[in-house]
Amino acid sequence: ILTVVFGAFTLIAATLRKVYHLKARGMSIVWLLISVIYLVYLHGACIFFILSIASVNYLLVKMFATTKYFSFVLWTFNLFFLTCNRVYGGYSFSYFGQHLAYLDSFRGTFRWHICFNFVTLRMISFGYDYHWAQQGFRFDQEKHTQRCSVCKSGRTCYLFLQERSLDRNKYSYSIYLCYLLYAPLYIAGPIISFNAFASQIDVPQNTYSIxxxxxxxxxxxxxxxxxxxxxxxxxxxxxxxxxxxxxxxxxxxxxxxxxxxxxxxxxxxxxxxxxxxxxxxNGIEAPENMPKCINNCHNLESFWKSWHASYNKWLVRRCKDKTAKCVGYIHLCCCMA
Missing domain, CATH: 1.10.287 (Helix Hairpins)
Structure with a gap:
């Protein structure tokens, strides 16, 4: 059933892109609508919780991205809701009034707070990519191209897409929500950075041919x-x-x-x-989890980097400053627990 659903989603998205020549903004709206339909089936009325938390996170990122309190605010907010989601079991609508209690009968087929762990990683990824863009971080494209065999061949590697900063209009609310809820990667990943996602929703990946x-x-x-x-x-x-x-x-x-x-x-x-x-x-290349066979991992470090490779890359990139490094390890412990 899931294969049929994703096949239909892919056909719709590809057709609309080709007919209307859609780029980042247009495709983000298409995939956002598709993903919302998907999430309504999965989580029912609980999609309200996801959109509410994601919207507040977006506002906080926009408000604090240029301040020295950014890392503290971003991590505190996300770890707070990550903990509350688990403690309260995804919340009940009756908490917000008995007139909403009937919505508890429409909670979908899958617990939303389980999938929200991945949404949390994406919210933090968006926050830091926007924060670094605001600080004027520049990626040395020429130096990278000289060293990267993929980029030398005329294609674009994932590292290049991840590290280069985007135009400010790419950090819009619609692309942000599309990134958080993108249907093919929503349930289990792999985890992709916001910069890489936004780049590829604009221009599809060219690393893999048909x-x-x-x-x-x-x-x-x-x-x-x-x-x-x-x-x-x-x-x-x-x-x-x-x-x-x-x-x-x-x-x-x-x-x-x-x-x-x-x-x-x-x-x-x-x-x-x-x-x-x-x-x-659908033109989005995410990092490959398990690039090596488990029997080819000879120590714990190699095992970890290979098993959940996309999460390892996410963790390493988010830990560029001391605050993020400290709470990043706390987040690792929370996710593994």
Whole structure:
């Protein structure tokens, strides 16, 4: 069903872009409307909470972007709601008056505060990209092009899109909301920076050709067939869940644990690459999670950088100043908890 839905969304967006020659502003409105429809199905009336928090965050970023209190305000606001969302279980409309209590019957099919963790990362990303643009941060494009093999070939790499500042009109409310709610990456990511997203919604990515995207999709289908074979032929999860491993030898327990770990790696690979595939079809390249096989990670640092590579890149880029670095690690602990 999700494939049919994303296929319809992709067809609508591509048709409107081609017919009306839409750029950043036009495509942001198209994808915002599509994504709102998607979120109404997922979260029902709870989309009100998402839009309200996102709107206040936008106002705070615009107000404090040029002040020395920016990092403190941005992180405090986002961590506050990240905590409250979890403590209050996504809130109840009855908190705001009994006349709104009936809306609690229309909460959709998926808990909104679970997905909001990714929205929080995007709100912070927008804030810092706008903050650095206001401070006049300049990316050395010439130096980067000399070192980057992708940019040398005439294409545009993700790092270039992420680091260069945009025109001020790109930091508009419509593009901001489109970035937060962009349907293909909304549920599970991968996480993309605002600058990279806004650049590609204006001019679609050129890193992957049509053939490259097609091969990417075929590799995903192959990976799906592998996990289907694993679930039918190997019983690692059954041993782990049933408790039979308690009666086995140490070597058998190691084999079961190793098998479960590989199964989990392949499962998350399928999830992240599925959503990234649909994003690529729509011209948005997000960082690849799990670029390396889990069996090719020889230490914890390599494992972390490879497992959730897009989040690692997000975390490293947000930690350019001391305040962000401190609360960034707090946020990492909150998300992992």
């Amino acid at each position: 053939k490259g995207v097609t091969l990417y999709g075929l590799r995903w289908v192959f990976s799906l067939s592998i996990i289907e074979l694993m679930t039918h032929l190997f019983y690692y999860n059954a041993f782990a869940l049933s408790g039979l491993w308690k009666h086995l030898s140490a070597v058998d327990i190691f084999i079961i644990g190793y098998g479960v770990l590989n199964f989990m790696w392949l499962k998350f690979l399928l999830i992240w690459r599925y959503f990234r595939f649909w994003s690529l079809l």
